[in-house]
Amino acid sequence: MSQKYSLFLYRQDCVKGEMFNLTAEQIEEYKADGWLDSPESLDIPEEPISVEEVESMSPDGLIKKVEGMGFIVMSPEQLKAEANKMASVVLDIGKFDDEVIEAEYNNRFNTETKADESNVVVINSDIPLINRFLANPDSLSEDELVELGSDYKLGLRKSFSRDTMVAKLNEAINQG
Numbered sequence: 001m002s003q004k005y006s007l008f009l010y011r012q013d014c015v016k017g018e019m020f021n022l023t024a025e026q027i028e029e030y031k032a033d034g035w036l037d038s039p040e041s042l043d044i045p046e047e048p049i050s051v052e053e054v055e056s057m058s059p060d061g062l063i064k065k066v067e068g069m070g071f072i073v074m075s076p077e078q079l080k081a082e083a084n085k086m087a088s089v090v091l092d093i094g095k096f097d098d099e100v101i102e103a104e105y106n107n108r109f110n111t112e113t114k115a116d117e118s119n120v121v122v123i124n125s126d127i128p129l130i131n132r133f134l135a136n137p138d139s140l141s142e143d144e145l146v147e148l149g150s151d152y153k154l155g156l157r158k159s160f161s162r163d164t165m166v167a168k169l170n171e172a173i174n175q176g
Helices: 024-032 051-056 059-068 076-087 098-109 129-135 142-151 162-175
Strands: 004-011 014-023
Touching (some): 014 024
16 A cells, blocks of 8 residues: 655646645656646736735735735644644554454564563564554653653653653654
């Protein structure tokens, strides 16, 4: 299955753009059909505007002017929400066999998992910390959480509660 990318594309008959969720091959097909990464190459009639006019415009007036030129104006929150909406995929994991799930896990994290007599899952420690954290934050020791936090310049300390460290790491990873 090819990876899909969420992106805005523009065309002469769609100057405001449209968001698509496409594979690399589909992106090339769309571009061959006249879709562009940016509306700047489109032939959009422009009214000349001076620097003084832009400086004197209110934020709402400037937004309307830019939108009238075919650009989409979004706040950072709107952009993140739109990207998340396009990237979300709903899977019913209950429909997969346990063997398939375990094989996929082993494939993604290049590991073998096994349960010891106490039914504790042992995970190969050669896996990068970030992959282990994403798979199961509880699989990392406090030292490993602090070490992973240093990769994100979080300044985590062993004196922090485990929940605090996990929450800060999740926030940094989701923003990064």
